[in-house]
Amino acid sequence: MDLGERLDQLFQRLYRHYGPQHWWPGETPFEVMVGAVLTQNTNWGNVSRAIDNLKQAKALSLPALLALPTEELARLIRPAGYYNLKARRLRNLLEMLARDFGGRLERLWELPLDEARQRLLAVKGVGPETADSILLYAGQRPIFVVDAYTFRILGRHDLADEGMDYHDLQQRFMKHLPPETRLYNEYHALLVRLGKERCKKKRPLCEGCPLEGF
């Protein structure tokens, strides 16, 4: 069987088992973007608390966040962990958006996808996954997000070879699937959903597993 067919089959299995995931959790593109930085190597529950703190402080907007002293910003996002680091990373990102786009995210989405991605990657603290999450989930642009779960799940099912990096894996999806935002959104969300189930049970191929026999 062809690689593209297998990737499609994997998606169909997950979708039929779990249904739509309604990602990303977040009410506005700006909130989604902030969440993308805060969730780096961090449990979403902790990120959610940090975002609640920002909302409570009426600080969940670009001008409000930039007006905060870095120290104060760090205090608010404390539950998300790595708070000193993330306060700087958020500030780097917001400063770039204010400087290059007048703080208007729509202007970033309007750029050619490759260029928008490069602009994000140029920010210190924004790597490939964060950049792609922002483009896909905040900007609704058709780019596939790869994460730690993606590596594990695809590796386990011989859909990825040892030594493949982020870009390799991303291309593997994007070369074989139609460039549709809806599909990329749901596919990544489903991989995360499956990854969490597996982690908890510590049984990669358990009975009743949605991928039984895959």
Place this chain on the structure above:
DNA sequence: CACCAGGCAAGTA
């Protein structure tokens, strides 16, 4: 108690 969670950059050899 140990281990992990939707990464990234800087340092080392």
Place this chain on the structure above:
DNA sequence: TACTTGCATGGT
């Protein structure tokens, strides 16, 4: 180029 390490909270 290819590893390793620091960053930090909260849940299981």
